[in-house]
Amino acid sequence: MVRGKSIIPDFMAENPYDTFRLLLPLKLNLDEDKYGNSHFKVIIKNMTQNELFTYDLSPELLFTHFPLEKSFSNGQQNNYYQNKTIFEKDFIIDTTNISKNN
Secondary structure (H helix, E strand, O other): OEOOOOOOEHHHHHOOOOOEEEEEEEEEEOOOOOHHHOEEEEEEEEOOOOEEEEEEEOHHHHHHHOOOOOEEEOOEEEOOOOOOOOOOOOOOOOOOOOOOOO
């Protein structure tokens, strides 16, 4: 999972010039004997190479150092690939067809 005392995950350390985004935790794998060995399976996107993969990440790193939907490069948060366009749209819902049965 993580090399030595560094908190940078292996995939970031092996690709220091790529930008990664942690998208979604899929599953928590609990180790019932030692809770400290539990980890999340997380979907990660390499924004530079446009690839998706999964990685096992400890809950401490996920919630304290590498939050979801933020961009990271070599373990440091950067501001690349931010969602800068948020559109606000209005729409009308036709409620004439709604009844107790629908």
